Amino acid sequence: MPNPTRIEINCETKEEKIITLTDAEVAELAYQAELAAEKKAEEEAAKAALEAKKQEVLAKLGLTSDEVAALLA
Amino acid sequence: MANTFELIASSTVGAGGAASIDFTSIPNTFTDLCLKLSVRDNNGFQGDDLGIRFNSSSSGYSARTLYGSGSAAASATNPNGTSQGFIGPASAGANSGANVFGNSEVYIPNYAGSTNKSYSSDALTEYNGTLVYMGFVAGLWSNTAAITSITIIPLGGGTSFSQYSTAYLYGVKNA
Numbered sequence: 565m566p567n568p569t570r571i572e573i574n575c576e577t578k579e580e581k582i583i584t585l586t587d588a589e590v591a592e593l594a595y596q597a598e599l600a601a602e603k604k605a606e607e608e609a610a611k612a613a614l615e616a617k618k619q620e621v622l623a624k625l626g627l628t629s630d631e632v633a634a635l636l637a
Numbered sequence: 638m639a640n641t642f643e644l645i646a647s648s649t650v651g652a653g654g655a656a657s658i659d660f661t662s663i664p665n666t667f668t669d670l671c672l673k674l675s676v677r678d679n680n681g682f683q684g685d686d687l688g689i690r691f692n693s694s695s696s697g698y699s700a701r702t703l704y705g706s707g708s709a710a711a712s713a714t715n716p717n718g719t720s721q722g723f724i725g726p727a728s729a730g731a732n733s734g735a736n737v738f739g740n741s742e743v744y745i746p747n748y749a750g751s752t753n754k755s756y757s758s759d760a761l762t763e764y765n766g767t768l769v770y771m772g773f774v775a776g777l778w779s780n781t782a783a784i785t786s787i788t789i790i791p792l793g794g795g796t797s798f799s800q801y802s803t804a805y806l807y808g809v810k811n812a
Contacts, residue, residue: 568654568797569654571650571657572661575646575663596791597680600686603717
């Protein structure tokens with residue numbers, strides 16, 4: 565499978581080139597994608613933990629989310 | 638557009654996509670630079686981050702950002718590390734719905750000077766009324782070299798900008 569390409573625009577000549585990425589550049593892209601996936605997973609886990617904590621507090625109060633929303637309306 | 642804004646160069650991504658967009662040989666005849674982006678990428682998320690590099694450097698970057706989704710707001714420091722500058726949630730991912738692109742503007746004052754290079758950006762991705770991510774960034778490249786090239790890269794896990802994504806680089810002169 566050929567490597568992906570990037571666009572390079574020379575601002576002096578206005579020439580636009582389509583350049584094939586080197587293997588090192590492809591590896592960098594993959595690394596960035598992996599970092600982003602890890603970060604996304606961490607954010608989702610933190611969001612889920614916060615929601616679980618919220619539900620725990622509501623349960624102790626004997627209220628549902630809808631009842632709290634109605635009380636605050 | 639004011640008379641002091643001059644289009645230096647522009648690019649529209651073709652059917653094959655692009656892993657990055659590079660503006661090279663930027664003339665030093667302007668005072669500031671203004672980069673306007675309309676971008677979509679191949680990542681499976683919705684609001685994806687964009688990164689920026691100057692002179693192909695992969696070090697010396699820092700950023701403070703204020704961002705939100707319309708229902709919550711937060712702030713962060715160096716949200717994507719220090720090996721590239723951070724533009725913000727400026728790229729609509731593949732799950733954004735058809736024909737949705739993120740918008741952003743990056744302003745780089747005194748790009749040809751001999752001091753460290755600061756920049757600011759505002760970015761958003763809006764999915765036809767169902768969701769929005771937006772952010773403001775105060776960025777810094779701790780390098781005194783004049784900026785002669787700018788590279789835009791996807792950060793959100795995407796590996797390619799989609800067809801019809803555009804990048805316009807303007808030079809701004811003091812009146």
